[in-house]
Amino acid sequence: MCTHLEAKDTLEIExxxxxxxSVLGGKWTFLIIRDLFCGKRRFGELRRSLCGISPKxxxxxxxxxxxxxxxxxxxxxxxxxxxxxxxxxxxxxxxKIIKEMKxxxxxxx
Amino acid sequence: MCTHLEAKDTLEIExxxxxxxSVLGGKWTFLIIRDLFCGKRRFGELRRSLCGISPKxxxxxxxxxxxxxxxxxxxxxxxxxxxxxxxxxxxxxxxKIIKEMKxxxxxxx
DNA sequence: CCGGATCCCAGTTGATACTG
DNA sequence: CAGTATCAACTGGGATCCGG
Numbered sequence: 001m002c003t004h005l006e007a008k009d010t011l012e013i014e015x016x017x018x019x020x021x022s023v024l025g026g027k028w029t030f031l032i033i034r035d036l037f038c039g040k041r042r043f044g045e046l047r048r049s050l051c052g053i054s055p056k057x058x059x060x061x062x063x064x065x066x067x068x069x070x071x072x073x074x075x076x077x078x079x080x081x082x083x084x085x086x087x088x089x090x091x092x093x094x095x096k097i098i099k100e101m102k103x104x105x106x107x108x109x
Numbered sequence: 110m111c112t113h114l115e116a117k118d119t120l121e122i123e124x125x126x127x128x129x130x131s132v133l134g135g136k137w138t139f140l141i142i143r144d145l146f147c148g149k150r151r152f153g154e155l156r157r158s159l160c161g162i163s164p165k166x167x168x169x170x171x172x173x174x175x176x177x178x179x180x181x182x183x184x185x186x187x188x189x190x191x192x193x194x195x196x197x198x199x200x201x202x203x204x205k206i207i208k209e210m211k212x213x214x215x216x217x218x
Numbered sequence: 219c220c221g222g223a224t225c226c227c228a229g230t231t232g233a234t235a236c237t238g
Numbered sequence: 239c240a241g242t243a244t245c246a247a248c249t250g251g252g253a254t255c256c257g258g
Contacts, residue, residue, distance in 0.1 A: 017143050019218025020210040027134070027250070034126050043221050054251045059222055079258060080220040090217055097209045101129040104206055108199055109128025136231075152240050163232050168241060189239040190238090 023068050024094075028053050028061050033091065034098055036071060040086045070094070132177050133203075137162055137170050142200065143207055145180060149195045179203070 014022075024030060028050060035041055035049050047058055062085060065071045070091040076082040123131075133139060137159060144150055144158050156167055171194060174180045179200040185191040196203075 014218075015143075016211040016214030016218060017139060017207065018214070020214035021139055023218065024210075025136070025139075030126060030130055030134075034124075047221095052251085054253095055222065056224085056252085057250055060250090075221090077258085078220095081222090081258065083221060093217055094213060097206065097213055098126065100206045100209050101133075102125040104203060105125030105127070105129035108202060109123075109125060109132065156240095161232090163234090164241065165233090165243090166231060169231090184240090187239095190241085192240060 020097075023065075023070065024097075026061055026064060028057060029065070030098070030101070032058075032061055032065065033070065033087070033094055036085060036087045036091065037095065037098065040084045042085070043083050046085065065091075129206075132174075132179065133206075135170055135173060137166060138174070139207070139210070141167075141170055141174065142179065142196070142203055145194060145196045145200065146204065146207060149193045152192055152194070155194065174200075 024033075031050050032046060035046055041049070043055075043058070043062075046062075047053060047055060050058065062071065062073070066073050069088055072086050072088050074084045074086070076084075133142075140159050141155060144155055150158070152164075152167070152171075155171075156162060156164060159167065171180065171182070175182050178197055181195050181197050183193045183195070185193075
């Protein structure tokens with residue numbers, strides 16, 4: 001039996017996967033989160049690590065993730081500016097998904 | 110310690126997550142696979158289930174997934190034509206990822 | 219000098235009509 | 239029914255610019 005929609009099978013209710021994708025679906029999102037599982041990261045560190053991302057897209061994704069409560073932004077009023085990004089508890093709860101993707105990629109990719 | 114790159118830490122080697130994303134990263138991909146976990150589906154069934162996808166994009170994603178060995182296409186020479194899409198073993202191996210995403214979406218989405 | 223913001227361009231996706 | 243063709247809308251890439 002198909003169970004896209006858990007509670008009420010109406011078109012207005014999104015299934016859980018759609019909810020997860022509304023947070024994780026953007027391009028680069030998984031890779032940003034993967035990086036942050038290694039610890040706090042600065043804007044420039046992320047940019048270099050995510051080889052190929054444009055600053056515009058990185059900025060956009062970070063804002064989205066912050067809005068959705070997945071990451072936390074901390075700015076220090078230094079010169080030059082220092083900004084750190086870190087996972088929140090909600091962000092850390094994505095660990096199992098990341099782990100399963102990593103396992104799959106290692107075995108089948 | 111960070112382990113993006115499992116074996117050799119050179120820029121040429123993609124990490125496992127990137128490999129998984131190269132298969133799963135396209136828009137709608139997860140949702141198509143989710144649908145196929147419920148069993149074989151025809152083109153029109155997928156189109157109606159994935160509320161909002163255009164036939165062009167659906168066609169594109171299905172071809173990609175077929176090329177990558179995730180799904181299998183079977184066409185019957187009937188009039189009107191009948192085409193069925195189903196997960197391969199490699200496709201079914203994505204189950205844990207889908208399951209974790211579903212759990213996360215249910216708890217945090 | 220770092221963290222972005224802006225502008226313009228290319229590639230993707232969406233909407234819709236149409237065909238074998 | 240299962241797609242393809244066409245065009246419009248959006249998203250991301252790349253370079254540049256700027257305030258602190």
